[in-house]
Amino acid sequence: MTKYQTIAGQIGEAIRSGILEPGTRIPSVRAVAGQHSVSTTTALEALRSLEGEGLIEARPRSGYFVLNRAGSVAAAPRFQFDSELEEDARVHLSIVGSPCRVRFDLATGDPGLYPLDRFGRLVRRASYRSPLLLGALARGTGHAAFKQQIVRSALDHGCRISPEEIIVTNGCIEALNLSLRAVTSHGDRVAVESPCYFVLLQMLRALGLVAVPIPCDPLRGMDLAVLAEVLQTTRIAAVVSVANGNNPVGSVADDEDKAALVAMLADRKIPLIEDDMFGDVCFAPSRPPALRSFDRQGGVLWCGGLSKTLMPSLRLGWVAAGRFTAQVQALKYTSTMATSELFQVAAAELMENGGYTRHLKRLRQRLARQHAELRQAVVRHFPLGTEVSHAEGGYVAWVRLPEAEGHPVSTRQLFTRAREAGIGFVPGYLFGGREFDDCLRLNAGYPWSREQEEAIAHLGQLVKQRQ
Amino acid sequence: MTKYQTIAGQIGEAIRSGILEPGTRIPSVRAVAGQHSVSTTTALEALRSLEGEGLIEARPRSGYFVLNRAGSVAAAPRFQFDSELEEDARVHLSIVGSPCRVRFDLATGDPGLYPLDRFGRLVRRASYRSPLLLGALARGTGHAAFKQQIVRSALDHGCRISPEEIIVTNGCIEALNLSLRAVTSHGDRVAVESPCYFVLLQMLRALGLVAVPIPCDPLRGMDLAVLAEVLQTTRIAAVVSVANGNNPVGSVADDEDKAALVAMLADRKIPLIEDDMFGDVCFAPSRPPALRSFDRQGGVLWCGGLSKTLMPSLRLGWVAAGRFTAQVQALKYTSTMATSELFQVAAAELMENGGYTRHLKRLRQRLARQHAELRQAVVRHFPLGTEVSHAEGGYVAWVRLPEAEGHPVSTRQLFTRAREAGIGFVPGYLFGGREFDDCLRLNAGYPWSREQEEAIAHLGQLVKQRQ
Structure with missing residues (x-):
């Protein structure tokens, strides 16, 4: 056996015996070379031969990662970004x-689509009444009146949440980011709709997570049969779904499919992160229910925000994090500490007096x-x-x-x-x-x-x- | 050999040969049990015996992790949080x-210490002039006028930064969080001052990073001799320092020590994250220089914010990220997208007309x-x-x-x-x-x-x- 074969054999054995789990990063070429006192060329040869065996894969700028165990489990589909x-x-x-x-x-x-002047007046009034509102509660999860309005507005479409589980965020992007971090670990696989909102794809990459694409139909949304198949063969740490007004395909999933998705994941104890940014701007006469409405186990993290409804690019979002509330709170604290209160107070007033619904x-x-x-x-x-x-x-x-x-x-x-x-x-x-x-x-x-x-x-x- | 000894031997060998690198997470007890078809008790026994050998350690709620290679490299000091x-x-x-x-x-x-009313007036005026300021530039890294004032104000204490490298954040906490994520990977070790600001410790934990304590003297700041020793034996991915008005000990490091710290890390290409939140509220007649002032290689990520100077809990911070600018920008985008512009415009006006300096x-x-x-x-x-x-x-x-x-x-x-x-x-x-x-x-x-x-x-x- 040549040197590179010995090294490849040793690492391959570690993968096959499960010591190196799927998704784990393999030591760098330089590190492998150092450990075995060989040249980097030899080390690279070893890693390439493991890649040829389908045991590991190279990811651009990230190094080599262990794939699903060859032979025992089919490799899950992945987005192909060379x-x-x-x-x-x-x-x-x-x-x-x-x-x-x-x-x-x-x-x-x-801009003409939104009540900018009205919101501006409410912001000015709030800042005038209490200049300290320009800051944020030092360790708060959000302003009480705003949370109350989120709860009330959710109830209007049959979604029961409690103020205690809400964390107000700097836009829905932060809500999604914190939710993902709360329920996954580095290297985990996350199922998403395909095509998938590009910011979400970039986010998964930035968090060291692997996106597993589930086809999304422009009329029906996520293909649940494919999801069920993937769940049979692959450890999925979380699912992200934009069931209402999907970005980019525009679908709204049927109530039956929503219930089935929530039940399928509840059975397997897989957290479901719902991006419901567009739920309030769907075109059917009544607002379509959130996935969260079908949840009885606190496994759906319901994320929303106001930049698509109240005002463009307003950095005001939230997540109702169910049984993951404590984890999301802790991550919020060390990511951005708290969210400015001023806009929350103004938004709460607009939502309270009914102008928002009209x-x-x-x-x-x-x-x-x-x-x-x-x-x-x-x-x-x-x-x-x-x-x-x-x-x-x-x-x-x-x-x-x-x-x-x-x-x-x-x-x-x-x-x-x-x-x-x-x-x-x-x-x-x-x-x-x-x-x-x-x-x-x-x-x-x-x-x-x-x-x-x-x-x-x-x-x-x-x-x-x-x- | 009993079953647990066999398993422990196999994993131990993987650690000693470097296949499992320091900082890697060991498969869970359940996973080890499944892989070797033994009971979870036996699997746990195997992991405990490895822990006894000093090869791995248990971290609460996170599982077992590989320690530094026993015998070859001295274990770095770590904060002891059982x-x-x-x-x-x-x-x-x-x-x-x-x-x-x-x-x-x-x-x-x-609140009486801050120009709340004045700042409130500027906020109201800005929102009145342009209601769209209540939102944020969709993919912006911050408002140009605010960045310009950060640059100008830094120049006053000898710190040359460029507007292009600034990313405006939701408070200094986000600046630190993005900076850490830009320069480290999961499992990396980060040297910090000890005692260490508790939010930073929690942040490192939340990011899966290991804090390595470097003693911090109430008069002189970080002990550079200890840091140099640690760097000899341990791979440190980044150093975080609060050199001006350290939290909690209150020290301001000497200019010589600042220059030495920056040089020591530049030599080794280790990024230095500077938390300079308190630089503007130090008591010496002239504002102490930032670590960043001594940097010639773009290796110091200079983080600041206004909640300790302009207004309590104002969620407005920034990082001048040097050669890591592209990485921080990408992470900002997928973490909170952008920062609301309204407060940036108001702060820029206050800083521009000199009232801020007084x-x-x-x-x-x-x-x-x-x-x-x-x-x-x-x-x-x-x-x-x-x-x-x-x-x-x-x-x-x-x-x-x-x-x-x-x-x-x-x-x-x-x-x-x-x-x-x-x-x-x-x-x-x-x-x-x-x-x-x-x-x-x-x-x-x-x-x-x-x-x-x-x-x-x-x-x-x-x-x-x-x-």
Whole structure:
């Protein structure tokens, strides 16, 4: 046996016997070389041969990780992001969100859709009454009146939560981040809908978690049959679902599917993190129930926020963390300590006096109308065979382009060309890799205008040129 | 050989050969039992015997972890927090900060010390001019005018930073948290001053990092000789230092020591995270330089914030992240996305027109006076042999109680008794374990009053009763 075979054999044995668990990081090439007093070339050879055996895998910039035990358990599907794609993603993410003329990119609305002046007045009044509100309760989990309004508003759609389990956060992103950290450990696998909101994918990566994609249908949401299969073969530490107004596909799951998902995970004691940011802006006459409404065991961490409903980019969110409340509280404390109280007080007043409910009703109607306009424009201007999701809630539509001369097209070059013309959108691969290279996400947050119509026509032209 | 010995032998071999690296988590008792088809009792016996050999250690609620290789490298010192102590810590931390009559606990000042009304007016004016300021730049790293003021103010004390490397955060806690995550991986060791700010200790734990204590002298700060020794034998992923107005001991390090610390770490390419929250409230005539001023390689992540200077509990902080800027930006994005702009605009205006500098001068003088009053009261009322730190900056004083009848006393019971009398302080063990059980931290943030004098007298009585 050569040196590298000896080393590979030793590490392979550790993996097969379970000493090195799936998801564990293997010592670096340099470290392996040092331990066995061999060159880094030999060490690398050993690791590459283990990779060839399917025992470990290289992750860009992170090193080698132990895969699921070969032979005993099928490898779970994973999002395929190679290093080239990740480099592209970094560049594109740094561009998405920087201002451009026609804003089909971020999931946000025209300022005119929101009660900005009213909210501003409430903020000023609160700050005037008590200047100390500009700070935060030193160790608080949120302002009592605001929590009370979250509880009351949730009850309106049949979701029973208690103020004690609420942690107010700096936006829903923090709620998701703390929830994930509360229920997972480094290296764990987390099932998410595919395509998946790109910030969530980046978040999982930043936390050292592995995203396991579960197909998400534009009409029905997460495919529960696939999830059930994955759970048979793979240890999943948590599931994240955007059941209401899914980002990016726009689906709202049926009540039956919601109940089934919650029950499936409760049976297996797997925490379910619900991103319900868009629940209040779904288009059906009555607000669709949260997954959390079907939970009897405190296993659903219900995350929400106000930046899609009350005011664009307002950094005010929350999680009702059920039986994980103590863990989330502890993480909040060491992550951002507390959330400023001023906006909480103002939001509580707006929610209390009913103005918020009326505003939501109007906002939903306008978003539904804008979605219809956007969809029709895409149908008018994009090539035959283009598929557009029929969103049931939220801000965004998901578009899949037809093949050109029998070959799938990529929206990555389209992204650059569109930006040159001042038109923003989010390229599909950011939602999960090459599989979505022929897709794009369009924001329907702005009232329809001639400028938007022309922008969609221009986009359609660019697509046709590639064909 | 019995079964447990076989299992222990196998895992032990993996540790000794370096396959399982120091800091790695060992599979759970249940997992080990499953892998080897033995009972959990046998598996536990195997892990306990490895613990006895000094190869692994149990961490409460986290499982077993591989220690530094026995025999080859001396084990680094670690903070000793057993499970009983951690349970106490959880209880005490949940109490510290909840309101009590005499607030010697949190490091915060009387509202009368701050320009609350003025800041409130600036906030109202900004929100009136642009209601959208209530939100945040979707992917921004902070408001340009605020960053500019941070740069200018840093330059006043000889610290050159650029706006491009600043990430504005929800308080300095988020700055520290993101900085740690940017430069470490799960299981890494981080050197900190001992005693250590309790939130930082909790943060390290929450991030799966191991705190390595470096003694911190109330006059000179971090002991660089000990640090140098530790660096010889232990892989340290980062160092965190509160060089100006250390929390809890109050020291300001000499310029020579600051330069030496920065150079020592630059040589070894170890990132230095500087918590400079108290740099602006040190009592010397001129503001002491930041560690960052001595950095020529972008290896110092300079963290600051306004809640100790402009307004209590204001969630507005920042980090100038040097060569780690891209990493911190990415983590900010997936942790809390962005920071609300309103307070940034108001703070920038206050800092720009000079009112802030005048305010800081007054605040420093008042804090210095309050420190003197507090120290004298402790000397008057506490038993002979009590040591009180002579803080050179910040809000807090560090007190060590003398032995009682030849035995060290604990401030944990004192904490409970004092709270019953409405008097808050922070018990010493929260800053690093039993070693500081005879210590307490007192806040000097409130103007001296008869009530405070009586509270210190009462505390002194309680201490004497234990003797």
